[in-house]
Structure formats: C-alpha cells, structure tokens
Amino acid sequence: MTVSQAISAGLAAGWRNKALVLLFFACNLLLAAAVAAPMYSAVADHIGHSMTANELARGFSAPWLTEFQLAYANFLKGFSTAIVYGAILFLLLNAVLSAGAFEVFARGGGARPEEGGSLRWSMHAFGRGIGRLWGRFLRLTAIASVFYYVGFWLWAGRVAQFDCWLFRNSVREAPHFYLEWLRWALLFFCCFVVSAVVDYTRAVMVAHPDQSTLAALGAGAGFVARRFGRVMAIYLGLGLLSAAVVLTYATFARFFPQSSVITVFFWLVVAQILLWIRWLLRLSAWAAAVAYYESHNSVTPVAVHNTLPTSV
Numbered sequence: 001m002t003v004s005q006a007i008s009a010g011l012a013a014g015w016r017n018k019a020l021v022l023l024f025f026a027c028n029l030l031l032a033a034a035v036a037a038p039m040y041s042a043v044a045d046h047i048g049h050s051m052t053a054n055e056l057a058r059g060f061s062a063p064w065l066t067e068f069q070l071a072y073a074n075f076l077k078g079f080s081t082a083i084v085y086g087a088i089l090f091l092l093l094n095a096v097l098s099a100g101a102f103e104v105f106a107r108g109g110g111a112r113p114e115e116g117g118s119l120r121w122s123m124h125a126f127g128r129g130i131g132r133l134w135g136r137f138l139r140l141t142a143i144a145s146v147f148y149y150v151g152f153w154l155w156a157g158r159v160a161q162f163d164c165w166l167f168r169n170s171v172r173e174a175p176h177f178y179l180e181w182l183r184w185a186l187l188f189f190c191c192f193v194v195s196a197v198v199d200y201t202r203a204v205m206v207a208h209p210d211q212s213t214l215a216a217l218g219a220g221a222g223f224v225a226r227r228f229g230r231v232m233a234i235y236l237g238l239g240l241l242s243a244a245v246v247l248t249y250a251t252f253a254r255f256f257p258q259s260s261v262i263t264v265f266f267w268l269v270v271a272q273i274l275l276w277i278r279w280l281l282r283l284s285a286w287a288a289a290v291a292y293y294e295s296h297n298s299v300t301p302v303a304v305h306n307t308l309p310t311s312v
Helices: 003-016 018-047 051-056 062-071 073-107 119-166 174-207 213-226 228-255 261-295
Strands: none
Touching (some): 003 018, 003 228, 003 261, 018 261, 062 073, 073 119, 073 174, 073 261, 119 174, 119 213, 174 213, 174 261, 213 228
16 A cells, blocks of 8 residues: 555545544543633633623733733632643543544444445444453553653753753854754654554554554554655645644634634634544544555454344
C-alpha cells in the first residue's frame, strides 16, 4: 500500500464511520462542557445583565479581565486544578474509546472499502474492542506520557537552558534565533514520532491481541523505524488537512467578528462543525495506520459476519 492509498483508505474509513466520529465528538464536548461550567457560572455572577456583558459580546476587554482576576483569585486557582484533572480524564477517556475505534477499523468493516462498514458490525466491533483492549491501551497511554515528558524535558527544558547559556554574552541574535526555531522543530518532530509509534502499536495490539503491551510497543516502533519515511508522509498528509481546518477557523475569526449575540452563536456553531471535522481527521489517521500496517503484515481481519449470531 502506498502513502496516498493509506491516506485515502483512512479518510474513507472515517467517513463511513461518521457515527463513531460523532461519539468521540459528543463525549469530549460533554467533558469540556462539564469542566467549563464553573467558569460560566463565575462569569455570569460577575457581569450579570450589565452593560459590560453587552460589551463583552462584541469583543474582548482587558480591563474587565484584570478586574475579574482580582475578584475571583481563589476561584481561578481552584479552576486551574480542575483543568488539570479534566485533562487527565480527557486522556483516559480517549484512550478507552480508541480501543473500540481501532477494533472497528481492523475488524468491524472500517479500514477496507470492500467490507462495507455497516453500523451494526461497527458498533459490535467497537464494544468488543473496548472490552478486550482498554487495559492495554491505558498502559500504552501511560508509557507514551513518559515519552512525551522526556521529549519536553529535553527540548523545552535542558536544551533551552543550554541555548540561553551559550549565547548569554553574545551580541549576535541571528544564531540564537535560528537555533530556537530548530529546537522547537525538533520538539514537534519528537512528538510526531511518539504519536506515530503509539498509533502503530495500537494497530499491532488489535492485529495480535495475544502480545503484551511492551512486545506490541517494540513491534510498533520497529514497524515505524523500517518505514519511517512513508509513515511520516501519511502523518504529514493528514496533518496538513488538520492544519487547513485550523486555518479555516482562523480566517473565519478574522473576517467575521463577534458583534452580537447572534454572531456569537454562529461562531459557536462553526467552531463545533470544524471540531467535528478535526475528530474525523484524527480517526482517519488511526484508520490509515491500521490499513497501512495490515497491508505490510498480511493480517487477515476476522470476519465479523461469522462472529455474530444469525439472528442479530
């Protein structure tokens, strides 16, 4: 399978499983709403139905933000802690849900056009994937978190400190400037590599459920290393589509300012549509990883039709 074929297979699988994309979108939206609810209550109590509320509907106000921070200092301290716990819950939720998604793309009629991808088979595979893989996916998420921590510790911590020390007495700014860009590029590159290894490790787990988490991690890392260029090209192709979604929203925000309650509501609707597309592309990247891995490892997916009772 070529890079373009893997991207096409991933996008097709994501589009055929729109209900699965909607499930991820809804779960994460509800979680975000639960975390944001205390902030909404605090802002509503602070401004009420005053003229400040009408002014904020038309744009951001720095003086109001300063006043709000002083008046609700204790609340904001507790809210920052709630955001941390919300982020952890977000990570755990998506790790569990991804177990079902990878099972759908591997055995539920998701990754191959000829398998159809009907809703009945997909939902059956989704539940089966969560039931048998959620524990290993959580362990893999914990291991990946350590890799991400090491990457940020190295490039955003130690290397940044060394860069500042190296040019502390220098009057030439150009070398320091370009080295900073290089440092950030290497940080993002490491994040992409870790993300690719995690996704292909998940594909290994689905294809070989008898392997342990560490064994699957080794197999996934080896697969990425052997086909590094093509794997990164698949990530880059789908990543450019995600960047286009972000650019679309930035352009919309630039040329469609908030001027009333109606335009604020329209902003919200457009943001949710683009966020749904972002989840579609994320799940498409998972499906592309499954399709590309299976095409190079001769993995024959289990026929879901034979695993279900005929009465279903």
